[in-house]
Amino acid sequence: MGRSIQQWLPFALPREDGAGPRGGFQGDVEVEVDAAEEVSGVPQLLRIAGARVRSRPLPAGDYLVGGRILVERKAAGDFAGSLCDGRLFRQLRYLKRSAPSSLLVVEGCPAYFERFWPPRLRSALLCVAVDFRVPTLFTRGIEGTADLLLSLGRRCLRSPGPESFAPSRARRVLTPRLRAQVDLQRTLEAVPGIGPGLALRLAAEFGTLDALRRAGTQDIARVRGIGSEKADRVRSAVQGG
Template identity: 35%
Template sequence: MTKEHIQIIADDREQQCDIPSIMARCTEVELLVKRLPCGDYSVGGWLLVERKTVSDLLLSIVDGRLFRQAYKLSQSAMAALLIVEGHFKEKENPALDRRAVLGALASLTLTFGIPVLRTQTCQETVQLMLYAAKQHQFIQHGIVSRGGYHPRSLHKRQLYVLQGFPGIGPALARNLLQTFGSLSAVFDASEAELNNVRGMGVTKAAGFSQLLGSQYKESQ
């Protein structure tokens, strides 16, 4: 496979940190800077990344901004990811109980279906996004099979199948199965019916229906 450039769109408000300048020095990155409707970085047109330093994460929990952002990310047609950058320090925000932080992170992953990954520095954040983009390229070219964890129980295998679709995380997969009752019923559901499932949204419902209903062509 020939080496492909990775197109990354950085929100223009991210120019105050070092990440866009680090990306600009990467020969494999095609960097664009403009205002994004949600998220801080669009990676390869398939991954939407919200990046937060530890202090900003804590502030966004206090003022409720985190959950508004999480809702917008969950409605995107792209897969979503929250990267928390830096080190948690004792008494970073004395007014915020540790239980509130754990509850917020649990809500992000289980309710909104947004995975949370940790990095220590801006450089590591860039590397993480590039690793994700390269792995996605490998899969798109059929180089990597879906290996690793294979659940044994029936209900976990059903969830696993749905989580193989772009933008469908554990919470949304569970909502789909609880709503329709079986995988075949999920696949037979209309776009309008899918749109009514909590966490699905218009764009994800349209993308899911298109993926299931489109004729396979080798050149696509």
């Protein structure tokens, strides 16, 4: 039998005196959610728990907690796929450039990971922790992820950091590679239906205009939030350019 939201989110329960959620911080927890994450169900659980949730396209990551910690959420299947095609490491590079603190949350039943070849999984997790210096936490499902984000938000309230989220940090040192990404982002923002958030994702995924031109429609469609229709539109635009 599945657990109720109250069992998964104990701090969301009202206090007996009616003074609000237990823990005292919940109403002050602020979480910005990438618009594409709304379908996951996690933002709804955060709202039920009393957190202040705002949905908008984020340049990197899926959740911005307390204005300074970017969280990338990966369902188990997506985590496996992103390891195989190298997408995870490109996303982590952009995550690290975009915020002072970042976190990777892998969501799914632990039994799922028994399908992995253990040395490969261990090597990937070591790379994330040591090379990228991004902590990785595992949750069993969306309820656990929501509870983790609430705990992270309460921690931000107790010990606020001096830095805040600053996407412009990625542009302070414009290496040729980064300049190419910025140029590609600006080009893509002119494509109908491709806003700043999707343009940033595509730029982070492909890096240069030439690489995007060489990509097939299916490769473009695999970027989260794009889909086949927008992929056709993007490919037509860059091929014509």
